[in-house]
Amino acid sequence: MNRFAALEAFVRVAETQSFSEAARRLRSSKSAISRNVSALESELGARLLNRTTRSLNLTEAGRAYFERVSRILADLDDADRALGQLQASPRGRLQVSAPMSFGFLHLAPAMPEFLARFPEVDVDLSLNDRFVDVVDEGFDVALRIGALPDSSLMARRIAPIRRTLCASPDYFRRRGTPQTPEDLKAHECLRNSNVARTQEWRFVDENGKPSLVAVSGRVSANNGDALRIFALSGFGVASLPTFIVGADLRSGALVSALDRFVPQDLAMNAVYPHSRHLSPKVRAFVDFLVARFGKRYWDPDDGRP
Template sequence: MDTILGIKTIIAVVEAGSFTAAGDRLSISKALVSKYVGIVEEQLGVRLFNRSTRKISITEAGKNYYERVVPLFDDYSELVDNLAEHETSPRGQLRISAPVTFGESNLAPLLPELINRYPDLSVDLHLSDKIIDMLEEGIDLVIRIGGVDDSNLIARKITSFPLIMCASPAYLEAHGHPTNAQELEQHTTIIDSNFRIGFNWPLMNKDGEPSVAHVKSHISANSPRAVKEVVLASGGIGLIPEFVIEEQLRSGELVRVMGSHKTLEFGMFAIYPHRKFVPRKVRAMVDFLIEKFR
C-alpha cells in the first residue's frame, strides 16, 4: 500500500469519526479502510484506534500521529500542487456544500461551465440548510449565506444579497401598498423562520432613519422558495432574498413593496478549513464564484 494513501486514510478516519464515514469520504469500502488502517498500524507497531462492535476511538498514539502527520500531508499536497500548477488544470473531486434553494437555483446551473473550464475536475454537490462539520463530512468548500461563527474556518466574502419586501399584484390591489412601518404592520406577512428577526422587520428609509415593523403572520416556512410560493399565491407580503425572486420581479409576477426602504442583506461566503495549504481545486472554485457573483 502506498504510504500517502495510508496517511490519507488515517486522517479521514480521525476527522470523519468512523471507518464507514471515512470510506464515503475516500470513495472506498469500509473493509478497505479497515485494511489500510491495519497496515499502517502494523508498519508503525502501535495501535492507532480502539475498535469495538459499535464504535472506534482514537488512542493516544493515534492522536500524536494525526497531529504530526496533518501538517506533513499538507506540505506534501502543496508541493505536488505547486509543481503541477503550470502543467495541469485543477483536478480531482471537489465536494461542495451549499444551501438548498441557492444551490438548486443559482449554483447548479453554473456547474457545467465550471467543468468545461476545468475538465479534470469533478463536483459532488451536497445541498443542506443545516450547519455541517466540514472535516467530519469531508467537505472541501462550504457556501453559506448569512453569518460565519467558526473561527477555525476561513471565510471569503463573495457578495451580498439584499432581502426584498414583495407581494403579488393581486394582493396589493386588494389590500393597498404600505409606505411605512406602521402601515406595514396592518398587512399580512409571510415569515421565513430561518431569519432570527422573526416578526420584527428592521427598515431604513431613504434618509437613513431606522424603524422596526412588528408584523403579523399566519404562515411561516423555513424555506425562502416556499415563502415565495405563498407570496405568489397572494398570501401576503414576504421578505425574500433577491436571488430567489429575480425572475418574478422582472416578469411582474411579484412587485417590490416599500422600494424606498432598505432592510437586511446577507453576505455570501466561501468557507474552507483553516489550514496553511488550500488545494488548487478550492482556490479555482472560489475564483469562479467571485467571477460569477461579485
C-alpha cells in the same frame, strides 16, 4: 510503531468514522489501521476514540488531538505538493455545500460550464440550508449567506445579497401597500422558520438606525422558494433575496415595498479549510463563482449599485 503511519491512520479513521473506510483510503487492512491507532493511544496514554459495535466517535482528547494532527498532516501534504500544485491543472473530486435555493436556482445551472472548463474535476454538490461543518464533513468549499462566525476557515466574498419585501399586485390592492415597517403589523407576513427570529423582521430607518418589527401570519416555511409560491399566490408579504424573486420583480408578478427600510448588509461568501497552498480545484472553483455571480445578474435593473 511508525509514528507517521499511526497519525495518518488516526486522522483517516476520525474523518470517516470507520476503520474499514480508513483502510480503503490508505490502501491498508482494517487490522493494520486498528493496530496503528491502538499503538498511538498507548504511546499517548489517552483514549482517542470511543468504539462500540454501532458507532465510533472521538473522545474530547481525541477531538483536540485530531484538530492539531490533521493540520500537521495537511501542511506536510501541502509541502510535498507545493511546487507542482502551483502549476498543476485543477483535478480531483470537489465537494461543495450550498444553500438549497441558491444552489438549485443558480449554482447547479452554472456547474456544466465549470465542468466543461475543467474536465479533470468531479463535483459532489450538496444542497442544504443547515449550517454544515466544512472540516468535519469533508467539504472543500461551502457557500454561506450572512455574517460569518469566527473560525479557522478561509473566506472569499462572492457577491452582495440584496433582500426585498414583496407581494403580489393583487395582495397589495386588497390589503394596501405598507408605507412604514410598522404597517406590517396589519399584514399577512410569510415567515422563514429557518432563521433565528422568525417573528421579528429587521429594518433600518432613514438615518440607518436598525429596528425590529414584530410580524405575524398564518404561514411559515423553512425554504425561500416555498415562501415565493405563497407570495405569488397573493397570500401575503415575504422578505426574500432577489436571487429567488428577481425575475418575478422584473415581470411584475411580485412588487416590492419599503425598499428604503430594508437593510442591504448581506453577502455570499465561499468558505474553505485553511491551507498554505490552496488547491488548484478550489482556487479555480472560487474564481469561477466570483466571475459568474459577482455582478448579481438576478437583480432587477432598478438603478441600484
